[in-house]
Amino acid sequence: MDTSLAIRERLDSIAVKGKQKKQIKCDTDSIAGCVSQRACVYCGARVVLNPVTDAIHLVHGPIGCASYTWDIRGSLSSGSELYRNSFSTDLHEEDVIFGGEKKLARAIDDLVGKYKPRLVFVYATCIVGVIGDDLEAVCKAAAQKHNIEVIPVESSGFIGNKAAGYRAACDALFRLINSGETEKKKNDPKINYLGDFNLAAEAWIIKNYLYEMGIEVNVTFTGDSDYMALKKAPEASLNIVQCAGSMHYLARKMKDRFGIPFMNVSFLGIEDTSDSLRKIAAFFNNDEITRRAEALIDKEIRRIEPLIRGYRKKLQGKKAAVYVGGGFKAISLIKQFKELGIDVVMVGTQTGRREEYEVIHDLVNEGTVVLDDANPSELERFMLEKGAHLLVGGVKERPLAYKLGLAFIDHNHDRKHPLSGFVGAVNFAEEVYSTVCSPVWRFIG
Numbered sequence: 001m002d003t004s005l006a007i008r009e010r011l012d013s014i015a016v017k018g019k020q021k022k023q024i025k026c027d028t029d030s031i032a033g034c035v036s037q038r039a040c041v042y043c044g045a046r047v048v049l050n051p052v053t054d055a056i057h058l059v060h061g062p063i064g065c066a067s068y069t070w071d072i073r074g075s076l077s078s079g080s081e082l083y084r085n086s087f088s089t090d091l092h093e094e095d096v097i098f099g100g101e102k103k104l105a106r107a108i109d110d111l112v113g114k115y116k117p118r119l120v121f122v123y124a125t126c127i128v129g130v131i132g133d134d135l136e137a138v139c140k141a142a143a144q145k146h147n148i149e150v151i152p153v154e155s156s157g158f159i160g161n162k163a164a165g166y167r168a169a170c171d172a173l174f175r176l177i178n179s180g181e182t183e184k185k186k187n188d189p190k191i192n193y194l195g196d197f198n199l200a201a202e203a204w205i206i207k208n209y210l211y212e213m214g215i216e217v218n219v220t221f222t223g224d225s226d227y228m229a230l231k232k233a234p235e236a237s238l239n240i241v242q243c244a245g246s247m248h249y250l251a252r253k254m255k256d257r258f259g260i261p262f263m264n265v266s267f268l269g270i271e272d273t274s275d276s277l278r279k280i281a282a283f284f285n286n287d288e289i290t291r292r293a294e295a296l297i298d299k300e301i302r303r304i305e306p307l308i309r310g311y312r313k314k315l316q317g318k319k320a321a322v323y324v325g326g327g328f329k330a331i332s333l334i335k336q337f338k339e340l341g342i343d344v345v346m347v348g349t350q351t352g353r354r355e356e357y358e359v360i361h362d363l364v365n366e367g368t369v370v371l372d373d374a375n376p377s378e379l380e381r382f383m384l385e386k387g388a389h390l391l392v393g394g395v396k397e398r399p400l401a402y403k404l405g406l407a408f409i410d411h412n413h414d415r416k417h418p419l420s421g422f423v424g425a426v427n428f429a430e431e432v433y434s435t436v437c438s439p440v441w442r443f444i445g
């Protein structure tokens, strides 16, 4: 691969699988001057917290930051719909000069008066970090005044990268659950499911699988969660972590504080879904749970394998590029594409961790480009150079693919169909087929 055109400081973040193994540079701040595909710290925090359904999500900052709403995330609720509102203190020039604390206190008073929530998250944005509003003090005073929980989320956009936002959200969640009482029965088949935001009902699909195995999901962090359910989080005997990038930090804190062990899982693709269900069953060391898990896996694989086989035949020889938020998703996608007979020729993430890049390196074929925190020009260049037919990404990558005349799959949080579990594996295969084999590409010269 000719990397001569890449910005020099970016070269350590790009590797090509070959004879010499290169440790990719990752989990660092983006290079100034690069138009990174990453979202900001505040957006990272919002990804994690916004699915808490009965909370007020109040963005302390200018109105633009609040444009990041439920509408571009799409997590579903079985109860309250309060989280679908986006509230902002709408800071103006005057507030920047004289401070926004009074305006924030008034906004909390108004919202509590109108919606009577038990929980308010107050997100810090860039400008709040710059002017130095004391969020902690305002939230503490509001909590005492209204006798509810008002939790500051320290997510000023400039304090790091998107991963810092994940940690800020986890700190806020930990603060919430750390004040509850624990009543845990040893080895009770009750788990917390971390890192699923119930996009297109995905958390419900996995919850049903676990129910079929005889395991109760105590609470999901944070898809379809609410104040009361989150408070009971310490009662679980196991934390399973899907989106490790966002939730590993919280899982570690819960292990240290409540002694809850955790394991990484993934419910993307047949292989990872089956392995994860088996791992969970093995943890409980219970013959009945194991038997039920095997019966479920067997039933589902029998049902979907002929469908996957049909798509696999049609997709032979196609090449895919992957650029997603976290490492766990990239790893599962590589395996999923293998199930479909597709070679992944470029793979990257916004917030992948070193150990995840090690796994990615081992999974891909020689010549595959692996890159962390990419910019559009790198994505374009490597997709063309490697002859990709398809890009899997999020909302920011979609126009890039279409401009290049490539098929695209949205694996982001605004999609409306589930890609998790066995049902998701079929949806994914169907979507890959319909976009890659669409007749529209014939008309692009």
Ligand code: SF4
Residues within 6 Å of the ligand: 040, 041, 042, 043, 061, 064, 065, 124, 125, 126, 127, 155, 156, 157, 158
């Ligand atoms: S927090 Fe900062 S970087 Fe993030 S959207 Fe607001 S102004 Fe932009």
